[in-house]
Amino acid sequence: MNKHVMNEAIGETRLDRATQGVIGKGVDRYEGKLKVSGKAPYAYEHLVGEKVAYGFVVPGPVGRAKVTSIDTMAAQSLAGVLAVVSGDRVMHSSAQPMGPDVPAMKGEIYHYNQPVALVVAESFEIARHAASLVKVEYEALEGRYEIESRRGTGRASDGGPMAADTKRGDFEKAFAAAEVQFDRTYTTPAYHAAAMEPHSSVAKWDGDQLTVWSSCQLLDLNVQQIANGVGIDASKVRLLSPYIGGGFGSKLGIGPDAVLASLGAREVGRPVKLALTRQNVFQATSRRGETIQRVRIGATRDGRITCFAHESETANAEGEGFFEPSGISTVFLYPGSDRLVTHRVVTTDVLTTSAVRAPGEATGMLATESALDELAEMFGIDPIEFRRKNEPEKDPQEDVPFSSRRLLECIDEGAKRFGWSDRPKTPASRREGEWLIGWGMASASRANSLMASSAEIEMDPAGRATVKTSMTDIGTGTYTILQQIAAEMLGLPLDHVDVLLGDTSLPESSGSGGSWGANSAGSSVYVAAEAVVAEFAKRLGVEAETLTLKDGHAISGNRQIPFSEILEGETIRVTGKIEPGDTSNETNQASYGAHFAEVAVNATTGETRVRRLLTVGAAGRILNMKTATSQCYGGQIWGIGYALEEELVVDARNGLIVNHDLAEYHVPVHADVPKLDVVLLEDRDPYASPLAGKGIGELAIAGVGAAINNAIHNATGIRIRDYPVTMDKLLPHLPEEVGAAA
């Protein structure tokens, strides 16, 4: 295997020379035609025409309980019911992304409406009806359903996405001595990823061999989770996720459907299809934890930050190590020699919390980027100037250099394009009829990571390439960028490169998560392609560096040889692997950006509408301008939701997730979204990966909600620190006069 360990910065590559000219181009999606014509099979759509059975989940209708009996008599005796699967293996929620363990129910109900059994029947409708006939008897236990009243009881988890505590110097002392002290608390509610495609699985046994089609992001981990859940060896399981209708972190670990479908299929001796209902998805997968975040910043009288603390409390279920890492960007984004970032997990008996798009930044920057705005106002400085004044030269926590940090350039470019100099200087000073107009901005940053990943390139005798990796495309554009990387590296027209993804029989990959997918999987393709080029060079008896590849020809000196000639009727297969190395410790790597928002707040009702939204980002090499921009649109839209609408409501009396469908869990609709502007700066990060690229999928959600909230403040003079900023929170502070005439 050809391996590249990222131990030093990458020099100039074939991607920089861009001889084929396809890298970076906003080309259409590789699988686009299949998707828009309905021919791309999603998990549930497999085994069409085969005799299958259908599953339906039985929910446990109480917040916390010990199950005393599950009476399946009535269900079993219904015509068409094939089996009722219950017992300890039933998963009560999704698995976490950190390891192969799965949350088995072990006779208890841990959260409201968790799965307790599965009915398998001849039709979906029969299964659904039978599920309602299953009687779950339980002994109710005391449950804990909110964190507000239990502040201070949290645990420091060592099994989360970052260290629970990151400290430097003595924050308390520095803060006490600071000339200016800022101390505010912000809250964010629980959220749900609410991906379009519900978690679904189709499971089929062939002897002791299990094949599962499921909607999953990290196949090589997920296959182990399925094996664990079912109680067999992972070598007996093949998992396929060729197309995925959105994951946003909620499919990093398997949903309860994969194991339930497998158990059901074994029980009834034929394949079982199981799609969670929207209500199941909301109540039986995972969610983002609610947070209470205290932000303390000490500064000099002239507006220089000297110390920074960000202490958050969030929720998770008993024994769960994951926490929403709200302080993840606070660790390095702003200066201060005394620093304190802490996370505490308050245990609740509510649906497991786990990673949702940009874990940490998505919630943490709602707080810190509002705090920066408040501070700037305290100092009477423009928020951009305030950030400029407080731009650190190196990572203030670890003292290592930033690999590339173009935050100020993003801010300046955005300010110019947005016309920031015309911003209303005084809050509540611009009005159009009934609407109060305000502008706000915020920084964006998203920590970068590179993961081990491998891919095979197969060159057929005609010189066509096929890229194969267990990597997934969760709607982000992975197929397309891998095709582009291979085509650019190998000098092939795009339509000479095919891409096979989403199958654990293919080379092991990083999977999609944490914005690392493009960089990690893409780098493995880079490495494999380099090996192909080396093989070509060897066969031609030249140095690889002297070879130019274009349109399926190798050009060396004045020779131009078609690949088919070099291959001489052979098929060659090479595998490439990327591994993170020293550069991730020696530099601080993150993507950066800046958001600019204009909002209109209705002076009568407090309804807020976003009128303009601009995001400028710098995330290293952009592999496909179109898919990268689309990722940013998605982030901006999520930001609108987080600022104004989204809130997963939990009934504190009993743990019920109250708004468990898309009618009542509000995400932005078209009418909420103005024309979106995204500008991606030309950038390279040679320390991040051989592609010189960084993660972009989660960058644009980081901070955008705060930019909107800052704009609301600019429009109204009102500062809301409890997200989302809904009308009921603004109403008491709005001007007493109503209507346009006021």
Next chain:
Amino acid sequence: MRPFEYARAGDVAEAGRLAGRFIAGGTNLLDLMKLEVETPEKLVDITRLPLRGIEETDDGGLRIGALVTNSDLAAEPCIRRDYEVLSRALLAGASGQLRNKATTGGNLLQRTRCNYFYEPSQPCNKREPGSGCGAIGGFNRIHAVLGASKHCIATHPSDMAVAMRVLDAAVETQKADGSSRTIPLGELYRLPGETPQIETVLEPGELITAVRLPKPRAGTQRYRKVRDRASYAFALVSVAAIVRMEGSTIAEAGLAFGGLAPMPWRDAQVEAALVGKEPTMANFDKAADILLAEAEGQGGNDFKIPLARRTLKAVLADATKGA
């Protein structure tokens, strides 16, 4: 979903005889059946009945067939011209796809969106009389501040019905025995009291065949819906208004409210308080005082009380401006 029988009505008389639950667009009933909130044993499909016409009546009004879709009704030129408030209310409701399926009759009889009503494991007096009310003491941001009872605080979610209420619409029905009657919209709905499961005066098997609108009223028509997102959200507060000015005073005021009560809400005293008055904020405030005199919040929905006042005042200011 419980298994059910299905029958298709060939004509209006048969619909009643078939003795089952009517299904029109199905956009509300089917959702509720999937959750077993509704468990009809028999569905009577009325979508083939000839109730899709909109025709003028002898008294200069309109008769709207019960199966006219929300989309078609909103787009009808005479509705847009003479009953603007109705067209606007329709377009403020649901989404384009839903409005294409949703019917006039079904919209009037759609059920509350109370979250606890939708969750069969929770107590709900409307779904299961006597079981209690999950929303009281729970999440009640979307609930009623007027007309509720200690047994149920749910709102009626329709936008269309609010506009129809201000237009003095009436429903034409046919009972199971074949007899027909006309019920003013103001008498169709019932307050929850101790029986929140009974929402209208309709009898079992009574089919709405049409909605009648009286001849258009003179005046400025407005529909304003306040909601949590710009589209595809139910009203927190809505106001349907028809206001006619004479010189500098209000000659006629019709006002109906959505999002506040278990039915489209109309209060004759509020309207009377405005007639003959100048369109001043002080006078609007007095009208709001009357409207909200008995308003009672449940915690989560307290904000609806000031919101209703502010929205009413803004609508009145807008409808009377230029006077």
